[in-house]
Amino acid sequence: MSPVVLMFIGLAIFALGYFVYSKYLAKRVYRLNDDFETPAHELNDGVDYVPTNKFILWGHHFTSVAGAAPIVGPAIAVIWGWLPALLWVTIGTVFFAGMHDFGALWASARNKGRSIGALSGRYIGKRGANLFLIVIFLLLLMVIAAFAVVIKNLLISTPTSVIPTWGAIVVALLVGVAVYRLRWPLIPVTIVGVTALYALIVLGDRVPVVLPESFLGMSPATFWIVTLFVYGAIASLLPVWVLLQPRDYINGVQLFVGLALLYGAVLIGALFTEAKHNIVAPMINDAVPAGTPSIVPLLFVTIACGAISGFHGMVSSGTSSKQLDKETDARFVGYFGAVGEGLLSLGTILAVIAGFRTVAEWEEVYSAFGAGGVDAFVQGGGMLMQDGIGLPASLSATVLATMAVLFAATTMDTGMRLLRFVVQEIGDAVNVRITKVPATIVVVAVGLGLTFSQGLGGDGGLRIWPLFGTTNQLLASLTLSIIAVMLIRKRRTPWPALIPLAFVFVMSFWAAIDQLSSFANPESPDWLLFVIDVVIIVVSVWVVIEAMIAMRRAATEPPEAEDADVRLEAVREEV
Structure with a gap:
């Protein structure tokens, strides 16, 4: 079969999702209103709360939630066959991820830009909120530690990606100044910025950077990890318009250029070249290698980002909601970000x-x-681009590797900013005020401690990664439970949230239980992961029970007051 067929089927499903289902959610479920004053305007502080052009905000949101996960997950999951992976990615994006990301953005914007953890306190209860923070903290810790290792490995294995990776920061800083200080038009700035980024990719392909075995007294692995954490700390403290927004925006545009090259290579290669690529992987793989776990439930936690991901809810409510210019922008930023x-x-x-x-x-x-x-993505995608559009193999690999590194880096620095918020929220929960800098120092210390827990090579960052999939999906189900409670309190249909909630919770809880036996394997037990898994399971069940009680209570109480009254209520709560 030609991959072109699958490409057009997938594109058609995504188009229907955005132009049909997201409109239904916007008009009938979330009922977006341009007259609503978003937190970006009400609380504008020029640092975290900044009204932002929806295209720039989409770039920030999309590249923050993307990272390397939508590459890693599907690239692993096709071992069960391409059909299950394709179905979960397309159906999951349209009915699960789009609803979840859009909903988390809307819910936070309607509550002064509060994070999902803070919203759980209001809509589920303080006890549930404190438990929620445990899951969020662990998930963000996994993200920043593991992505540091992923980036480090790519910078070492693909030295041609070093120059464009770090050069992109300079490009982003210049774009931020051009748009926000010089007030230059967005389109020409975008063209120049993306052109500069791809010029850096060409330069990097010609001038690979390979560090010596000892650089500034550190191995290459140690140096890159320390550098990444220092960069992430600085980026998380800077005002969002300086680096976070322009970097993510340029990366988002760069991704679509990269995807256009990849999709174009598939189409041109199938129609106009002699080296026609057909699908060589099985539709359903009945001969999986020994040791491969069962497709159910593991498929639904192996592919998280790209179908549905709890991390997206944290980005939607942690940073994106604070930059929403108009409430109607939430459909483009949240749902199209998932697409x-x-x-x-x-x-x-x-x-x-x-x-x-x-x-x-x-x-x-x-x-x-x-x-x-x-x-596998870099190797396979590079071959498609070489045969389809004639891009040299080395340059193709550099383009795809740089794409992966830049997305992983943006997710890492956004994750550090979000984890800083969580540390501050934990401080508030125990009546200890923690300001930005001390909270960031805590984040860096804990992240580096985990990353170097198994040596200076930094591979300790992957130690708790096996729990990422289940933790991430359990968090998605908890986020959907908050959205469902809000909809019930407003007397709107909760089923678009409840159906994904039930499915994702069952699959992720099932996967978490399955993992317990592997962590307790007498031949190679990992009691740290076993204990963390038990904690996550207990906390998740507890929060879901609290959410069910909150849903039942919401259904019997009077409908929630209209928005003006809700905002007054929120102010009274803070006072």
């Missing part, structure tokens, strides 16, 4: 199932569960 991630996941699937010439080549890469990933 953008779905497009990346679809492109990944096409690259890893059609980027190899023979079944034997594909099986060699997928010789064990987890063997696919970013490397």
Whole structure:
């Protein structure tokens, strides 16, 4: 079968989701209103609360939630066959991720830009909110530690990506000044910025940067990880308009250029070149390698970003809601942000199932569960681009590797900003005021401690990563429970939230229970992960029970007051 068929099927489903289902959510469920004063205007402080053009905000939101996960998850999950992965990515994006991301953004904007953790206190109860913070803290810690390792590995394995990775920061700073201080038009600034970024990619391909075995007294792995945490700390403290927004915006545009190259290579390669790529991976893989876990429930936690992800709710409510210029922008930023991630996941699937010439080549890469990933995406996608549009193999690999590094880096620095918020919220819960700088120092210390917990190579950052999928999806279900409570209190249909909530919670809870036995394996037990998994399971069940009680109570109480009264109530709560 030609990958072009799958490409057009996926694109059609995403288009229907955005132009039909998201409009239904905006008009009938969330009832967006341009007259509503968003937190960005009401609380504008020029640092975290900043009214932002919806295209720039979409770029920030999309690249923050994307990271490397929509590449890694699908690239691993196709070991069960391309059909299950394709179905979960397309259906999950339209009915799960879009609703979840859009809903979290709307819910936070309607509550002064409060985070999901803070919203749980209002809509579920303080006890549930304190438990919620535990899950959020653990998930963000996994993200920043693991993504530091992913970026470090790519910078070492693909030295051609070093110059564009760090050069992108300079480009972003200049874009921020041009847009917010010089007030230059967005379109020409975008063209110049993206052109500069791709010039850096070409330069990086010609001038690879390989660090010596000892650099400033550190190994390359140690140096890159320390540098990444220092960068992330600085980026998380700067006003969002200086670096976070322009960097993420340029990266978002760069992603669509990269996706256009990848999709164009699939189309041109199938129609106009002799080296026609067909799908070599099985539709349903009945001969998975030994040790591969069952497709159910593992598929639904292996592919998180790209179908539905709890991390997205934290970004929606942690940073994006504070920058929303108009409430109606939430549909484009939240739902289309999810669609953008779905497009990346679809492109990944096409690259890893059609980027190899023979079944034997594909099986060699997928010789064990987890063997696919970013490397398979870069290898397969590079081959498609070389054969389809004639881009040299080395430059193709540099483009795709840089794409992965830049998204992982934006997710990491956003994750550090969010974790700083969580540390401050934990301080508030125990009546200890923690300001930005001390909270950031705590984040860096804990993150570096985990990353270097198994040596200076930094691979300790991946130690608790096996729990990411289940924790991430459990958090998504908890976020959906808050959205459902809000909708019930407003006497609006909660089913668009309740159906994904039930499915995601069952699958992720099932996966978490399955993992307990592997962590307690007598031959190679990991009691740290076992204990963390138990904590996550207990906390998640507890919060869901609290949420069910809150839903029942919301259904019997008088409808929630209209928005003006709600905002007055929120002010009284803070006083």
